[in-house]
Amino acid sequence: MALDSDTLQQLLDTLTRFVNERLRPLESKTAADDRIPQEVVEEMKALGLFGLTIPEAYGGLGLNMQEEAAVARVFGRTSPAFRSAFGTNVGIGSQSLVIDGTEDQKQFYLPKMATGEIVGSFCLSEPEAGSDAASVRTTAVKDGDDYLINGTKRYITNAPWADLFTVFARTDASVKGARGVSAFLVDRKTPGVSLGVPYRKMGQQGAPVCDVIFEDVRVPAEKLLGGAENVGFITAMKVLDKGRLHISAISVGVAERLIEDATKYAIERKQFNQPIAEFQLVQAMLADSQTEMYAAACMVEETARRRDAGEAVNALAASCKLFATEMVGRVADRAVQIFGGAGYIEDYGIERFYRDVRLFRIYEGTSQIQQTVIAKDMIKRFS
Amino acid sequence: MKILVTAKRVVDYNVNIRVLADQSGVDLNNVKMSVNPFDEIAIEEAVRLKEAGKAEEVIVVSVGVSQCQEQLRTALALGADRGILVETDEALQPLGIAKALKAVIDKEAPGLIITGKQAIDGDNSQTGQMLAALAGLAQATFASEIDLGEDSATVTREIDGGLETITVKLPAIVTTDLRLNEPRYASLPNIMKAKKKPIDIFTPADLGVDVSPRVKTLKVEPPAERAAGIKVESVEVLVDKLRNEAKVIS
Numbered sequence: 001m002a003l004d005s006d007t008l009q010q011l012l013d014t015l016t017r018f019v020n021e022r023l024r025p026l027e028s029k030t031a032a033d034d035r036i037p038q039e040v041v042e043e044m045k046a047l048g049l050f051g052l053t054i055p056e057a058y059g060g061l062g063l064n065m066q067e068e069a070a071v072a073r074v075f076g077r078t079s080p081a082f083r084s085a086f087g088t089n090v091g092i093g094s095q096s097l098v099i100d101g102t103e104d105q106k107q108f109y110l111p112k113m114a115t116g117e118i119v120g121s122f123c124l125s126e127p128e129a130g131s132d133a134a135s136v137r138t139t140a141v142k143d144g145d146d147y148l149i150n151g152t153k154r155y156i157t158n159a160p161w162a163d164l165f166t167v168f169a170r171t172d173a174s175v176k177g178a179r180g181v182s183a184f185l186v187d188r189k190t191p192g193v194s195l196g197v198p199y200r201k202m203g204q205q206g207a208p209v210c211d212v213i214f215e216d217v218r219v220p221a222e223k224l225l226g227g228a229e230n231v232g233f234i235t236a237m238k239v240l241d242k243g244r245l246h247i248s249a250i251s252v253g254v255a256e257r258l259i260e261d262a263t264k265y266a267i268e269r270k271q272f273n274q275p276i277a278e279f280q281l282v283q284a285m286l287a288d289s290q291t292e293m294y295a296a297a298c299m300v301e302e303t304a305r306r307r308d309a310g311e312a313v314n315a316l317a318a319s320c321k322l323f324a325t326e327m328v329g330r331v332a333d334r335a336v337q338i339f340g341g342a343g344y345i346e347d348y349g350i351e352r353f354y355r356d357v358r359l360f361r362i363y364e365g366t367s368q369i370q371q372t373v374i375a376k377d378m379i380k381r382f383s
Numbered sequence: 384m385k386i387l388v389t390a391k392r393v394v395d396y397n398v399n400i401r402v403l404a405d406q407s408g409v410d411l412n413n414v415k416m417s418v419n420p421f422d423e424i425a426i427e428e429a430v431r432l433k434e435a436g437k438a439e440e441v442i443v444v445s446v447g448v449s450q451c452q453e454q455l456r457t458a459l460a461l462g463a464d465r466g467i468l469v470e471t472d473e474a475l476q477p478l479g480i481a482k483a484l485k486a487v488i489d490k491e492a493p494g495l496i497i498t499g500k501q502a503i504d505g506d507n508s509q510t511g512q513m514l515a516a517l518a519g520l521a522q523a524t525f526a527s528e529i530d531l532g533e534d535s536a537t538v539t540r541e542i543d544g545g546l547e548t549i550t551v552k553l554p555a556i557v558t559t560d561l562r563l564n565e566p567r568y569a570s571l572p573n574i575m576k577a578k579k580k581p582i583d584i585f586t587p588a589d590l591g592v593d594v595s596p597r598v599k600t601l602k603v604e605p606p607a608e609r610a611a612g613i614k615v616e617s618v619e620v621l622v623d624k625l626r627n628e629a630k631v632i633s
Contacts, residue, residue: 010569010577014460046570061575
């Protein structure tokens, strides 16, 4: 159910204040410690952020896509690591359950995910299955009433502190592609589940990522997502456009933040006896950034609206993800340029965003994957 | 016990105030409005008292234009149970607001009334005191701590040069200082639930009060702009300027 505009505005105002007053002062500490302070995580749970997209019937807020995108845009105004803390509960970690979970599975997990008591994590990627996600090699072999899962999952966001893994594994070895893949809900404490050492990354410090290794992990059949084999990958595909719009909205938010920072700096910084904002070559960088950000914002809003109206937006969401994430890369690059030497110095935080946004072009489908999604859709329509 | 708290609609504290060209007031056009931060502290305190089991109901009141309902909703999201709007388009002054609040007290008979010590728009710091006088109730202003008992409240007040602790008989008016508490962020589920909480709307006439202004504003001016600083050559010059130009030392 869509919120009335007053309530949505109040929600966004509250989050804006939380971002500005609580999170922004902690950006550099979070990056330096590679860890979000625990009390901030607790505050985010108390705010209800972990349940943004979980239906109201299961204790969440049940935001629609437009509302979720508006919230994501607000969270783009600070380090993406903060958003990542609840990102998997909002996105891929919970949505496969929302869409395809059995009623028992929903009742058991969703209310706890909504409060953040359970942090969910989505285990799809593997050492040999990245963009080619359908080539999952992790296996789940039926053993009596249980399944035995074996395999390694790579670059799993929030895995170091997750409680629940949605694990994609091949249940039918005779089928090569997506159709032989099922999804399982695996408690992290299950014997045989182990974690790799958290990766040291280029950016987004504070958003932990590691491998998850499954060795003869015994999982009862009722933990099979949706209660049926071979629906797992199809489930994953259903939530992709949502995640892509979410990342697009975050990219718009980060771009807004960088544009604001760069413009203020250009007004203040004087060279040749005048603010550098007076120089037309600097103005061109600011104007290009603003224009591209606005274009991406419009794309996200329009696509989110159409998704809420029930349209299939697969190719549109891919267009948003492609444009918005490449856009924020250019905006971050220009921000470093406008800040000049200061842009390269850690204390100003601009170089940190420059590194942080690089990931947006890679995860939830690389720019190249988005291009192929868009092109395939075009070819289908015109042939 | 019922606790009555206030939520004045004021320009958000992050907004740079602009004076209208005709000097009649400040520009409120398209300006973000919020709950007066001192009132937010009052609301937080009331909600904490309720959570601690010392109060059963928190009622939030706003006096002003119809849009004050936004501020009431904010208070309801923070944990107040129901709202009352005394709706008027009059230019409000402390006496008018105090009269309206007095009428609400007569209706609701709260055991404790908490208001901000001042609102960040007019900075008058008069409403709580006037309300105490009109209602004939004890007052404890500038509170930094409230210990609520059965028939009395012990309140620590921030005064010049230190703290003063007094005990007041209930019902009493308490006005909040900055250090009383740190207001929470309303949780998102509570923001959504706030929509379902009731708000009653009265006009001053319904309550039999006249809130028309008694003080006439002649002119509103922005503070003088700060002059640019200068660098001085030596300590001697600095001392000389401090003594003879700025006159801050003798």
